[in-house]
Amino acid sequence: MRGVEMHYYAVCKRKLWLFHKGIRFENDGHDRVIEGKILHEQAYSKLQKDIGTEEFVKIDRQDGDVLREIKLTSKMQKADRLQMLYYLYILKQKGICKTGLLSYTKEKKTIEVHLDTQGEQDVRMALANIHGILQGNIPAFQKRTYCGKCAYKDFCFSGEVEQDES
Numbered sequence: 001m002r003g004v005e006m007h008y009y010a011v012c013k014r015k016l017w018l019f020h021k022g023i024r025f026e027n028d029g030h031d032r033v034i035e036g037k038i039l040h041e042q043a044y045s046k047l048q049k050d051i052g053t054e055e056f057v058k059i060d061r062q063d064g065d066v067l068r069e070i071k072l073t074s075k076m077q078k079a080d081r082l083q084m085l086y087y088l089y090i091l092k093q094k095g096i097c098k099t100g101l102l103s104y105t106k107e108k109k110t111i112e113v114h115l116d117t118q119g120e121q122d123v124r125m126a127l128a129n130i131h132g133i134l135q136g137n138i139p140a141f142q143k144r145t146y147c148g149k150c151a152y153k154d155f156c157f158s159g160e161v162e163q164d165e166s
Helices: 003-011 013-020 031-042 077-091 117-135
Strands: 049-052 057-063 066-069 098-103 107-115
Touching: 003 013, 003 066, 003 117, 013 117, 049 117, 077 098, 077 107, 077 117
Parallel strands: 066 098
Antiparallel strands: 049 057, 057 066, 098 107
8 A cells, every 4th residue: 555545545545546456547648646756856955855655655755754745726625645655654554753844835834744643543543444345336427626637537538427415
């Protein structure tokens, strides 16, 4: 399980399933993805970047005991937080205790994230749910407010029957 999959779990179960199965539209020149890649390269450039403690923990930046994930906006703050909690959880399992920061560059805002008991519970519950999702069939399409900016939009809107967001 990679951090991006934890993020996708919180955003859209269908996107999670498709990404995990190797169906990836992010690399097809999608504007938001390109903007994110440029941001990733330029923001906080003085800090150590792309720290990978193992294949599924790739943190944007690190400054001592502080891990930093760089995001464009806080519109997906719940998903961003879960992704950071996952990184902190994996590291804690290895005996490494860190603090997380979510940096939203367009808003010039930073949110601190600590792995507490509730955060650990949230990660364990998400991991169990993700396992179930990935073992099943593709989740049904559910239109969400942010679908219009998603790299998977064309796939999901191609003849699918719409279901209300739950």
